[in-house]
Amino acid sequence: MRRRAQMEMAGLVVIVILITLGILFMAQFALKDEPDKNIFTRKELAASTMAAVMKMTVTGCTEGTAQFPQIEGDLLDDCAVFGDVHSNYICEGKPSCEFLQFKIEELLDQTLGVWGKKYHFVSEMVSNNEEFLYIDGYNAVTGTGGHCQDRVRDTSGDFYLPSGNGLVRSVLYVCE
Amino acid sequence: MKRTKRGQVHMSETIAVLFIFFILVLFGSIFYYKYSEVSFNQQQDELFARRAIDTTTKTLFLPELLCSKGDAEAEQFCFDMMKLKSAESVFADNKNYYFNMFSYAKITVKQYYPEVPDGGTDTWTIYDNQKPDTTKTKPTYFIVTLKDESQQSNGEPTYGFGVVTVEVYS
Numbered sequence: 001m002r003r004r005a006q007m008e009m010a011g012l013v014v015i016v017i018l019i020t021l022g023i024l025f026m027a028q029f030a031l032k033d034e035p036d037k038n039i040f041t042r043k044e045l046a047a048s049t050m051a052a053v054m055k056m057t058v059t060g061c062t063e064g065t066a067q068f069p070q071i072e073g074d075l076l077d078d079c080a081v082f083g084d085v086h087s088n089y090i091c092e093g094k095p096s097c098e099f100l101q102f103k104i105e106e107l108l109d110q111t112l113g114v115w116g117k118k119y120h121f122v123s124e125m126v127s128n129n130e131e132f133l134y135i136d137g138y139n140a141v142t143g144t145g146g147h148c149q150d151r152v153r154d155t156s157g158d159f160y161l162p163s164g165n166g167l168v169r170s171v172l173y174v175c176e
Numbered sequence: 177m178k179r180t181k182r183g184q185v186h187m188s189e190t191i192a193v194l195f196i197f198f199i200l201v202l203f204g205s206i207f208y209y210k211y212s213e214v215s216f217n218q219q220q221d222e223l224f225a226r227r228a229i230d231t232t233t234k235t236l237f238l239p240e241l242l243c244s245k246g247d248a249e250a251e252q253f254c255f256d257m258m259k260l261k262s263a264e265s266v267f268a269d270n271k272n273y274y275f276n277m278f279s280y281a282k283i284t285v286k287q288y289y290p291e292v293p294d295g296g297t298d299t300w301t302i303y304d305n306q307k308p309d310t311t312k313t314k315p316t317y318f319i320v321t322l323k324d325e326s327q328q329s330n331g332e333p334t335y336g337f338g339v340v341t342v343e344v345y346s
Contacts, residue, residue, distance in 0.1 A: 052320060066329060067330065
């Protein structure tokens with residue numbers, strides 16, 4: 001009788017082991033990592049987007065020295081030096097900082113935003129980490145978009161600009 | 177008589193155990209089959225996505241479109257507008273050559289900045305070869321700079337903002 005009880009116990013143990021193995025197998029299947037291709041495209045996307053934004057030249061600017069000022073070399077430099085107080089460039093009727101805020105957000109919303117990516121763009125002074133330009137895709141009306149803080153995100157890498165006010169670091173983060 | 181009944185009980189027990197065992201085996205088989213099926217589809221999707229990425233990479237580094245400066249290294253993620261405007265005819269004239277490179281795909285470039293005035297062209301379809309019985313398409317987007325040598329400022333070209341869309345067909 002005791003031996004039979006032992007055998008039944010062993011049978012139960014086998015069933016429990018089988019069920020545990022099944023659950024582990026299912027969990028492994030369910031928690032499979034994100035495919036590499038998504039990571040690859042997002043990383044390259046952040047780098048190419050930032051390179052394009054920084055290199056872009058702007059038409060329709062008055063004052064300033066350059067006829068078609070470049071975002072990084074002219075407008076970002078101007079914004080870092082003068083901030084909201086004054087601007088050497090007036091583009092589409094806006095001073096450099098306001099124009100950059102508006103134009104970069106518009107372009108990124110038309111592209112990354114439409115493709116369902118979240119992003120945030122930061123330009124800061126390296127000396128004191130003071131952010132003078134912060135753009136994220138959050139749309140208060142639709143409630144979509146938003147920044148990539150506290151998320152798995154990819155970076156464009158740092159873009160450094162020696163401005164008249166010190167070294168400026170700009171970076172773009174893209175996430176799902 | 178007593179002995180026969182005990183035998184019958186044993187027999188029922190054995191049958192019940194075997195039944196449960198086979199049910200478990202059946203569940204296992206169904207699960208494994210489903211897993212293999214999903215895994216196979218996932219693998220197919222990954223191969224398809226890899227093809228999309230390969231095609232995009234080839235497009236981004238195509239000398240026929242890349243911004244070049246004499247012997248200097250080509251500018252990354254940059255298309256030359258002059259090359260872009262004539263690319264459509266170049267690609268159409270050398271269909272077989274580009275089919276070997278891109279297979280069934282569609283490549284378009286759209287200019288977002290500077291805005292093109294009404295009536296102007298802001299989208300160029302440089303390659304379009306759709307598969308007749310296509311079941312799946314996968315678009316991949318990349319942002320590029322559009323260099324325009326025809327509009328210069330202090331001897332330097334102007335740069336626009338555009339998107340290259342590569343759709344591959346399966």
